[in-house]
Amino acid sequence: MSIARVTEALAVAWNTANDAVLAEGKRMLINDPARLDAVTAVGVDEHVWRHTKAGDKYVTVIIDLTGIRDGTGPACLLDMVQGRSKQAFKTWLAEREQSWRQAVEVVAMGGFTGFKSAASEELPEAVTVMDPFHVVRLAGAALDRCRRRVQQEIHGHRGRAGDPLCTARRSLHTRTGLLTGKQQARLQALFAAEEHVEVEVTWGVYQRVITAYRDPDRARGRQVMRQVIESISAGVPEALGEVITLGRTLKKRAAEVLAYSQRPGTSNGPTEAINGCLERLRGSALGFRNLTNYIAR
Template sequence: MTDTTPPAGFGRPDLTAFARLDGLGLSLTGRRLEPDRAVLACRVVEPNQWCRRCGSEGAARDTVIRRLAHEPLGWRPTVLEVVVRRYRCADCGHVWRQDTSAAAEPRAKLSRTGLRWALEGIVVAHLTVARVAEGLGVAWDTANNAVLAEGKRLLINDPTRFEGVKVIGVDEHVWRHTRRGDKYVTVIIDLTPVRDGAGPARLLDMVEGRSKAAFKTWLADRDDAFRDAVEVVAMDGFTGFKTAAAEEIPDAVTVMDPFHVVRLAGDALDRCRRRVQLAIHGHRGFRDDPLYKSRRTLHTGADLLTEKQSHRLRALFVDDAHVEVEATWGVYQRMIAAYRHEDRQRGRERMEKLITDLSAGIPKVLTELTTLGRTLEKRAADVLAYFERPGTSNGPTEALNERLEHLRGSALGFRNLTNYIARSLLETGGFRPQLLHPRLG
């Protein structure tokens, strides 16, 4: 006779709990393995035999089978075949069936556990919809529609999503690379966790277009509590974002973040290098041209240069024909040094001196520095505000843009902006896994 006593420390096997059916109001009654899936036979635990119209007790009439895609067991698609009993009231003739709302939404094709598994796979594990659909054994549209609906209900439409936001970043983003339609959107990022050292930035919202009106309308749609709580807005050099912020949240400090300021100087350096290259050689940079070979080294901070890189720049600047590039490179390095200074007040003084120097006395031949100086002079208050408001860089915004690029690539592109916004919010909205599945808490 076989001893069925479980080993010490183990309880008797409960297949209903193992298959995560106990929280769905179901009980496991059997199972069947098919070549491409596992089928679990279930019954509804609560009999539910009382008439919903008159309250009389009904008599069992027949049963129907409801099939639900469930959380895969070992990546094997799992299907629940739920036996649902139907009753008929002898007094009023009303017919009803057992309540399965604990197991799934009405007319849903996924169980609640399967739906949470799918949402967890998208949000936490960053799986593609195709991979989730394969794991559930359902069509792509079925998985996608279910995930978006549950994501909007549980996460995106969460009324507390905009609470505690004090620092926001705004930037443009290319959501598709096609010639048809507007390919730009405006992304709004919550930078409060970055400033407070409490975590990474998160995507707050995404709106169609890249204009003052797009950002202004989004701010106007927020309630007074949100607008009053915003203290700092980090942005690039686009004046439309600044004007929108000044009109809708006038008490907030606008900051032109270091990422975009340094990029302005870097772009000026690149344009100067290309102009000098063309003037000297009459063509764009070739592989062995000194200016072209040094293009990446020129963008490296002076304090991070290796001995080989330093030697390459010294050899480059020995040639008097490269003096304009050297002058522009010097301005670029002064800007980096100002931002990297350990004393923020001294860094601010250096940046202020740099803006003053670029505003007057620049030789006309240095057209790139002249343009840079005009931009910095116009936005001087926003540039210098960073040194009094640390942690307001839009660098995390660019990092989120890279994650969205990966999302678009794994999905092989998006055609529907509404779906793209929803998937982006799920991907980079900073949602805690505990909200998606209780067992992760």
């Protein structure tokens, strides 16, 4: 038998075995109605399943957070659907039974407004929560943009080794209670220069956001977060463009941001953790081109 015939025979055998595995996996796992039982808390986020220019690279990942919220077990993957859009999540929710949708009490999500709109339309009784990870990331991104802008205005180039703003970039993102003596001295020297005042103000907002979430008293933390949102939503000097943008975003999503303090265990952290597991799967099998195969695995 020629090599070509052997190769062809092996390809046919592999495809047959693969189809059988996918069919059985779909029957036992994906089509098992019991896997959706007793779900009261849902997490949703996007995931990049392939880093190529061809085709849609995003999927929407839907997670059961009930076990985490109730302290009865880990989070688990409910489904992955192609695309990252309001319609992708909305369609998935609409396909669930009415009784299931009525049982969902909380939906945790990031900053993508499409997921918020889909949840509000299909799960009107559920509370939407913007988890701390994404809120802190928004504040951190505003700090980074401010630092880079001031760096460019002062030095006329991007940060280089030896530039104070470049050297302090990690210290700026460290919570004040965790700063080493060296980092504290670095920040004090940085903020002593009047030309860095905009960075200092933005850094202060970032630290206040972290403080609100770290407060062991949830009611007090909620009040601190409310004060932060109110203070940066109006009356901010035009020079602090990054803070103004952050204030607009947080004011628009204030209800979801503040809802976290009244919904313990509804962080989207477990969703990010499962995304990390999916990243490892993708990294160990770079040949994935078929989304059905990827979702099944």
